[in-house]
Amino acid sequence: MDEQDLYKEIILDHYHHPRKSGKLSSYTHSSHIDNPFCGDTIDAYLQIKEGVVADASFEGSGCAISVASASLLFESLPGKTIAQIQHISTEDVLALLHTRQLTPARLKCALLPLEATHRALVTEK
Numbered sequence: 001m002d003e004q005d006l007y008k009e010i011i012l013d014h015y016h017h018p019r020k021s022g023k024l025s026s027y028t029h030s031s032h033i034d035n036p037f038c039g040d041t042i043d044a045y046l047q048i049k050e051g052v053v054a055d056a057s058f059e060g061s062g063c064a065i066s067v068a069s070a071s072l073l074f075e076s077l078p079g080k081t082i083a084q085i086q087h088i089s090t091e092d093v094l095a096l097l098h099t100r101q102l103t104p105a106r107l108k109c110a111l112l113p114l115e116a117t118h119r120a121l122v123t124e125k
Contacts, residue, residue: 010068010072010098011065012064012068013068014067014068014071014072018068019072019074020058020070020074021057021070021071022059023057024046024055024057027046028046028047028048028124029044029048029120029121029124030044030120031044031117032044032116034112038062038109039062040060040061040112041060041061042058042066042070042113044074045057045058046077046120046121051081052080052081053077053078053080053081053082055078056117058070058071058113058116060113065102065106065109066110066112069093069096069109069110069111069112070112070113072096072097073088073096074113077117085117085118085121088117093113093114
């Protein structure tokens with residue numbers, strides 16, 4: 001299996017079976033963001049205790065890249081500090097997706113969950 005096939009398999013798996021999907025029953029921080037150009041939406045929910053993410057989830061709809069990126073990102077958040085989350089980069093998101101580059105439009109889709117997460121950090125419930 002080459003890298004492109006792996007990328008497609010991971011994206012499709014997380015798109016069809018998103019992890020950390022659904023609103024947390026108890027959360028301390030949340031945000032909503034959408035991409036008006038393509039219609040993708042993400043609601044981020046974080047349960048932060050003593051500066052560390054205890055749990056994280058999302059609700060969202062959109063293209064395979066957006067949903068898969070949210071699934072992979074939110075799966076990786078528990079146990080991270082606020083500072084660690086603030087330093088998650090574009091390259092980190094691309095690494096989660098197992099790709100090195102996306103078209104500009106697809107990159108916006110992939111980064112929407114990260115933007116929602118960063119907004120949630122400054123938006124307490």
